[in-house]
Amino acid sequence: MKKVYRTFWSYDVQKTETWLSDMAAKGLVFERLNRWTRCFYFQEREPAKRVYRIAYDKLSSSVLPKTLQDEGWKKAASAGNWEFTFNEQPESVIKTSPIRHGIIKHNRMITYIFYGTSFYVAGILMANISMLASSWRQDGGSNIVESPLWILTFIFFAILFGSMVLGIYSIAKITGTNKGLDGTTAGFWPVDEIDQQSEKELKKARRWVTKVKFSWMYSPDKMEHWLESMEQRGLNLHRVNKIGTIFHFTKGEPRRIAYRVDYQRGPTQSYFAIHREAGWNEEFTSFSNMEKWTIWSKAYDEGEERPQLYSDQSSRLKHAKRIAITYTVMFSPLVAFYIYFIIGNINRADTIQDWLSWSSSGLFIIAILIFGTFIVRIWAYYGRLRKRNTAWGN
Missing domain, CATH: 1.10.287 (Helix Hairpins)
Known part of the structure; x- marks a missing residue:
């Protein structure tokens, strides 16, 4: 029995799946996982080609669904709500696989915890540094008293700093994993759609207008009204920068464009597909894993009713309340x-x-x-x- 420790294996389940397949090809077949020690146990057997899939389900059963069994999936191990399955067929012929939605939800919750912890730790660090700077300025210097207890202070700040580093790493890693699992884009205007030469020409012709908008997501309705009023003045939205604070417009003809700012905790690829099929254009999507804001636009003719992203106003009200509570x-x-x-x-x-x-x-x-x-x-x-x-x- 061989043991391998992988502390952050759940941060990138796709990489872990590939690793398990590589281990099986070397003759080390995965047997079980200790969630608390993060230790994987392998049994030495004949080398085998296996495709692994990891799922997270709070209502997992000891028996796989029949559709997965018919596809050739078998259960390798379970650890808490984590479920490991494998398939001995070539990956190219596998059509049905265990769903990933549970992992995405679990990762999102972990991200929320790390966001909260990072904010809290940053506040403690800022408070202590600020008070130290204030005392230094007020007293005109410092008087350090030697004491063996100073080691506790250093350990305390080392733990805080380590927690910050761990939080930042975890958020970045999990965010990337979730994007790979749900198939969403990075969340900004694609680079290949930005024609730098034409933008330079627009700037030379003085047809380029740039506006800066901070924290617009806290008043989505006002943001919608502002964008629509810019269109009515003949300032057509061209693109938004990566972080959603700089809006670039081109001087043109007044247009009737309906804008809608929408918030989703964890939108899937189908969310974007549904709205695109309904005629909405995605102008901007934030890249944060914790909060996903999207600016949608849709043209309409004079005499037509202004397009609505949500036809049910009560649903929009409930949605707004959820945002406020969040x-x-x-x-x-x-x-x-x-x-x-x-x-x-x-x-x-x-x-x-x-x-x-x-x-x-x-x-x-x-x-x-x-x-x-x-x-x-x-x-x-x-x-x-x-x-x-x-x-x-x-």
Whole structure:
């Protein structure tokens, strides 16, 4: 029995599947997995050609579905909700495979946890660095007292820094894996569709207009209205940059274009296919695994009703409420965290002037204003939709 440890095997299941197939070809056939130690156990046998598939299902059964059995799939092992299957047929002839949706949902949840942890750790690091800088400036230097307990401080900050690195690595790795599993694109305007020469000519002819829009996703309806008003003025949307903050327009004729900003936690390839078949054009899709924002556009003629991405207004209202709750859950702990440190600074300060002189206090106030504004804006968006929905109902 051979043991192999792979700590981050679940971050890239496709790579793990290939690795298991390579091990089988060497005569090491996968037998079982210890989830807690991340250890794979292999039995030495005759070399075999096997195609492995990994699935995650909270309601997994000890028996594979008949459709998979008919296709030649067999169960290799199970570990908790993880299920490992293999097929001895060539991969080119296999038509049906275990579904991946469970892995995508599981990965997304892990990503949320790492996002929250990273924000929390970043807040602690920023708070400590800010307080250290403030004390240094206020006292005119530092007086380091030797103590064996300093090792605990170094260990604490090493753990925080390691947690940040692990969080960033995990988010990046899992995001890439999910994109490969669900078949979605990287989320921005394809490079081959950007004609740099024609853009240079448009700029020389002064027909190129660039606008910057930050945090527009917290007021989606206002963003839709802004884009449509630009079209009516003859400024036609040409493309959006990768991170969705810079909008490039060309001067042309006024157009009737309906814009819709949509949020999905984990859109599949079918989500984009359905809207494209309905005549909608994808102008921008964010590349974040945690939040997927898409700007859709659709032309319509005079006299036609303005196209709607969702025909049921109550569904759109519920969708907006879900968005508001999501961002509230994301940002409220950060706001509470910074308020806690501000109160701590106030208690340590002798006078209000001392408190205001600390650079950390200003940083915390700015952070509270930024994240607090995000929460207020997204709930204001929900309130506007609810008011419109009530007016239409009457």
